[in-house]
Amino acid sequence: xxxxxxxxALNIHEVNKxxxxxxxxxxxxxxxxxxxxxxxxxxxxKMALIDPPYNRRTKFHHYNDSMCRDKWVDTLETHCRLxxxxxxxxxxxxxxxxxxxxxxxxxxxxxxFGEKNFVASIVWQKSLSRDNRTLISATxxxxxxYAKDKALWKQTRNKLPPTEEQLSRYKNKDNDPRGPWxxxxxxxxxxxxxxxxxxxxxxxxxxxxxxxxxGTAWRYTKDRLDEMIADNRIYFGSGDSMPRLKRFLCExxxxxxxxxxxxxxxxxxxxxxxxxxxxxxxxxxxxETPKPEELVKRAIRIATNENDYVIDIYGGSGTTAAxxxxxxxxxxxxxxxxxxxxxFTLPRIKYVTNNRSIESQSSRRFVTLCEHALIKKLVKxxxxxxxxx
Numbered sequence: 001x002x003x004x005x006x007x008x009a010l011n012i013h014e015v016n017k018x019x020x021x022x023x024x025x026x027x028x029x030x031x032x033x034x035x036x037x038x039x040x041x042x043x044x045x046k047m048a049l050i051d052p053p054y055n056r057r058t059k060f061h062h063y064n065d066s067m068c069r070d071k072w073v074d075t076l077e078t079h080c081r082l083x084x085x086x087x088x089x090x091x092x093x094x095x096x097x098x099x100x101x102x103x104x105x106x107x108x109x110x111x112x113f114g115e116k117n118f119v120a121s122i123v124w125q126k127s128l129s130r131d132n133r134t135l136i137s138a139t140x141x142x143x144x145x146y147a148k149d150k151a152l153w154k155q156t157r158n159k160l161p162p163t164e165e166q167l168s169r170y171k172n173k174d175n176d177p178r179g180p181w182x183x184x185x186x187x188x189x190x191x192x193x194x195x196x197x198x199x200x201x202x203x204x205x206x207x208x209x210x211x212x213x214x215g216t217a218w219r220y221t222k223d224r225l226d227e228m229i230a231d232n233r234i235y236f237g238s239g240d241s242m243p244r245l246k247r248f249l250c251e252x253x254x255x256x257x258x259x260x261x262x263x264x265x266x267x268x269x270x271x272x273x274x275x276x277x278x279x280x281x282x283x284x285x286x287x288e289t290p291k292p293e294e295l296v297k298r299a300i301r302i303a304t305n306e307n308d309y310v311i312d313i314y315g316g317s318g319t320t321a322a323x324x325x326x327x328x329x330x331x332x333x334x335x336x337x338x339x340x341x342x343x344f345t346l347p348r349i350k351y352v353t354n355n356r357s358i359e360s361q362s363s364r365r366f367v368t369l370c371e372h373a374l375i376k377k378l379v380k381x382x383x384x385x386x387x388x389x
Contacts, residue, residue, distance in 0.1 A: 015041040022330055024325065026334075029336065031334040034332070035083060035086060050312055050314050053067070072104075080095075084148060091153070092157075092303050095143065098142065120144075120260050162254040169182045178250055179248060181248045184244060186225075186244060198220070268294040272292050284344075290316070296320055317348060318347075325356070
């Protein structure tokens with residue numbers, strides 16, 4: 001693809017400097033052209049998180065959401081093919097979408113990534129209220145998730161952090177030096193595959209003899225169970241209770257496997273996102289389709305680790321860049337609409353980085369926003385650098 005005159009200054013050398021310097025980029029311009037340069041540079045990102053126009057056949061204050069369907073699909077396919085090429089082998093693409101083009105988006109991404117690399121269709125509850133003006137109130141949208149290589153992505157994707165309720169299950173009733181633990185049943189269904197050595201009587205510390213209930217067996221042989229008792233991994237209560245297996249918090253992965261239902265109470269709603277944006281820019285005409293930071297935060301935490309790169313070529317109100325910055329990720333974002341970029345995308349990034357500079361002053365970690373005179377005319381380049389003093 002031919003790169004426009006406005007983009008010539010953003011060449012492979014400059015992109016390499018961004019990655020070598022661990023910089024983040026906010027740009028007013030064509031995301032497709034940035035992707036072309038990024039692809040040529042052979043630098044890779046860990047996650048593409050995009051919120052393209054949904055093609056709802058309507059016009060918002062800050063962008064037109066109406067396009068010929070064939071053109072919408074062609075544009076999406078071009079962008080997503082380039083995004084795939086710019087992903088690490090264990091990278092992933094996450095795309096917000098609703099029912100207007102959900103079917104075509106899924107077909108397009110299947111074609112690009114392959115059906116075998118489809119991960120999930122996440123359902124986000126965008127509204128907690130009911131719209132009584134419609135035949136059926138639409139209260140959800142989707143996030144389509146595709147891996148560049150699903151097998152590799154499985155090895156690097158993160159679980160959700162444990163909830164307070166989950167952690168509260170772990171106690172240390174016997175002051176074990178290994179810390180808090182929860183307990184599990186020591187018996188299992190007595191079916192095919194169970195050995196004769198798993199059926200035996202066991203004497204409790206109280207002297208009482210017990211054995212598994214009818215139709216069940218001990219999970220371990222007598223020799224193995226004796227080893228676990230000696231290692232204080234079996235809990236007998238006061239000494240007369242059926243034995244239970246101690247599972248220590250320090251030895252288990254306490255995280256939660258993400259599921260496909262993301263409720264508005266957990267990750268925010270469209271309304272909460274608008275209110276948050278209004279609190280930052282109270283004088284501006286509201287951006288009508290922002291995503292809540294909690295929603296974006298969950299996606300980024302699952303797909304990336306600190307210092308990984310996240311790319312968003314539909315910058316919009318700047319949510320992806322803002323959240324990525326807060327989570328100590330590097331990011332690349334573009335927004336083609338001039339009004340949107342200078343009213344929301346860039347000011348929101350500045351708002352976050354300025355606040356982080358103030359909040360982190362005590363730890364002497366500073367975030368500085370620097371303007372680089374690399375791009376002429378309509379394309380503006382900004383880079384965020386981190387310095388430790």
